[in-house]
Amino acid sequence: MARKLYTGPKVDVSFDLEVCQHAAKCVHGFPEVFNTKARPWINAEYANTDELADKLRAVVATCPSGALRIEEHLT
Numbered sequence: 001m002a003r004k005l006y007t008g009p010k011v012d013v014s015f016d017l018e019v020c021q022h023a024a025k026c027v028h029g030f031p032e033v034f035n036t037k038a039r040p041w042i043n044a045e046y047a048n049t050d051e052l053a054d055k056l057r058a059v060v061a062t063c064p065s066g067a068l069r070i071e072e073h074l075t
């Protein structure tokens with residue numbers, strides 16, 4: 001399955017389900033963004049301040065599999 005992109009106002013997040021190890025670091029680390037009961041399950045829109053974007057970067061960095069990636073905006 002292809003990597004999917006979830007766009008947000010500060011940073012985007014991409015996710016590859018085939019790589020995910022379901023360790024749930026993401027849903028425990030930032031439940032306002034990562035909620036497996038919501039559709040889409042990644043709400044990058046929530047991270048709409050520099051502080052929240054930094055938190056999102058930090059939580060994505062805890063993903064052990066590399067399934068999650070921060071996609072920085074180029075501008």
Ligand code: SF4
Binds near residue numbers: 021062063066
């Ligand atoms: S932290 Fe990474 S490996 Fe764990 S559930 Fe989230 S996306 Fe999957």
